[in-house]
Amino acid sequence: MARYTxxxxxxxxxxxxxxxxxxxxxxxxxxxxxxxNKEKRKGAPGQHGQSRKKMSEYxxxxxxxxxxxxxxxxLEGQFHxxxxxxxxxxxxxxxxxLVILESRLDNIVYRLGFAASRAQARQLVVHGHFTVxxxxxxxxxxxVKAGDTVAICDKSKATDxxxxxxxxxxxxxxxxxxxxNKDALSAKVSRLANREEIDIEVEEQLIVELYSK
Numbered sequence: 636m637a638r639y640t641x642x643x644x645x646x647x648x649x650x651x652x653x654x655x656x657x658x659x660x661x662x663x664x665x666x667x668x669x670x671x672n673k674e675k676r677k678g679a680p681g682q683h684g685q686s687r688k689k690m691s692e693y694x695x696x697x698x699x700x701x702x703x704x705x706x707x708x709x710l711e712g713q714f715h716x717x718x719x720x721x722x723x724x725x726x727x728x729x730x731x732x733l734v735i736l737e738s739r740l741d742n743i744v745y746r747l748g749f750a751a752s753r754a755q756a757r758q759l760v761v762h763g764h765f766t767v768x769x770x771x772x773x774x775x776x777x778x779v780k781a782g783d784t785v786a787i788c789d790k791s792k793a794t795d796x797x798x799x800x801x802x803x804x805x806x807x808x809x810x811x812x813x814x815x816n817k818d819a820l821s822a823k824v825s826r827l828a829n830r831e832e833i834d835i836e837v838e839e840q841l842i843v844e845l846y847s848k
Contacts, residue, residue, distance in 0.1 A: 729839030
């Protein structure tokens with residue numbers, strides 16, 4: 636399955652929830668899912684989007700998985716691999732899955748405000764703008780561990796484009812599990828996230844049920 640290249644906002648309309656896929660637009664009144672604007676089109680995109688029938692149990696499980704994949708920008712093969720990892724860990728598989736996804740380097744870059752969206756974070760990571768524990772890492776799916784330090788490369792800190800990105804996202808709240816050093820443009824992962832700190836609106840147990848079939 637290839638990565639989705641269509642209109643990003645259609646994905647949010649398909650799920651009926653904000654997936655924060657388009658940076659600043661998601662926080663403005665231009666967002667496709669904006670409850671403040673009653674004139675916005677409701678329902679999923681497409682000619683049959685307004686007349687969707689009641690969803691089956693399987694349909695709800697599939698939508699939970701698809702929404703989570705879109706939210707983190709992960710394809711099916713890798714997503715399933717993460718689920719297999721989550722099953723082998725102690726605790727609930729669904730919660731473990733979300734914790735693994737949160738620990739991806741591209742997600743942490745986004746959470747720190749070093750990118751406007753996770754898509755931009757992936758691009759910046761691939762281009763070598765970040766280090767983990769002082770070593771350059773250009774793999775967006777790199778799983779950061781507790782105790783690791785993520786930082787913008789010294790060379791990248793001086794660029795106008797990176798300065799503009801950091802300034803534009805300066806107001807974004809930093810998760811409690813990341814110890815952010817604003818002066819150094821770095822953050823230590825003090826611990827991994829817990830379910831209460833992960834803001835995605837999904838019933839992760841539905842994903843577990845889907846993969847258990």
